[in-house]
Amino acid sequence: MVIGIYGLGRFGSFWASTLSKVADVQAYSRSSEAPEGVRAVTEEEICKSDILFLCNSISSVEEVCKRISPKLKRGAIVADTCSVKVYPIQVMRDNLPDYVHILGTHPMFGPDSGRYGVQNLPIAVCAERIGQRELDRILDLFTGLELRIEQLTAEDHDHEAAYSQGITHFIGRTLNLLHLKPSRISTTGYEDLLDIIQQTCNDRWQLFLDLQKYNPYTEEMRKKLHSSIEEMLVKLDSIDSIGDN
């Protein structure tokens, strides 16, 4: 069983490297070198993988699906790894042949949160168009990495992710505009806040944009956050200032 990784960006390289500890992994990238323990192959060859993980950006999923579609192996499993699920699964359904299995996955970690290992970290799995036997192969693979598997629908994933990962990235990116600095009198809460800024801003700007634009629930989340902030500002402004209360 050969596992293929399509795309060796920040996450793709990390995922290839992680999987290579428990499986035979080959990878394709137009520009990046394969990490240690991973075989670099051509685009033709990567399409012949038994399990193919798409590790390109959300915005390029459609283009990639169109490119690989005619070259895929019958009975292969194609799994995206995007941070949203409704959109890429629909794109895979629309563009990949009926004779391949389709699975949505979202590893809820990356090179930062997984730097000390991925044990017990969650991976979301949306079993959309896949046989039970094929699904079990994937689940066994994730179990081998000691991941915590969370099966849910793409809709549920996107709603929950908007109000967890989505809001965290929005806060991190927004605070980053303020150029906050470490402080000698920081509270532990502030140190947690600096960690959030650093972690979210370590990811590519494109990932942030994709998280905000391709998840059908993030616009609503941002609107609610905006209202909460305005509510809080009004509340504070309505209170008498120093010495008057």
Place this chain on the structure above:
Amino acid sequence: MVIGIYGLGRFGSFWASTLSKVADVQAYSRSSEAPEGVRAVTEEEICKSDILFLCNSISSVEEVCKRISPKLKRGAIVADTCSVKVYPIQVMRDNLPDYVHILGTHPMFGPDSGRYGVQNLPIAVCAERIGQRELDRILDLFTGLELRIEQLTAEDHDHEAAYSQGITHFIGRTLNLLHLKPSRISTTGYEDLLDIIQQTCNDRWQLFLDLQKYNPYTEEMRKKLHSSIEEMLVKLDSIDSIGDN
């Protein structure tokens, strides 16, 4: 040397209990019971302490100073513990007799962050109207608790605190309005965010208000944060939505 604690709210009780491990501590409160190891005394008696920590809310510092002023012991050290420093130090200067020493302190922790001990946690110290010998007594006391002492001016403290503790509390309280929930697919960044909400909202609402209203730099901080959020929202709205980029 007797240490007095004026006010046994959430922080006062914690501070009395913490100090009682290394010193003789008595406390006064109109309504709360003294924690174990701390002697409950009258308002008259608490004013006779050698070192008196004011642990009441920022908004009541002036009233308390006026009450205790005529009863204080000559040569005593009066130290506030407010989360802002410019304002309470000015109030103490204006209201306490010349024959007592005045010190501003801000323990950068509380019952939550200090629940496993206060070792290595920072305490801000603003030596405003105090003799070197008296200052050394206080620093020795804090060293005995293994605190990390950070001496700075009240102005520097308030500016730095607005952009660290102040912004953290503002974010925590604002996010709390959204009723975010733990998620089975949470990233570590989101878990940090939930911790921040919980920690900041465990403190009294009055402390939050005081942090925002009595620090001369928090209004500017809130305005900058507001602008950053609007900037980010505009940036996201200007990008074409799903499938167009």
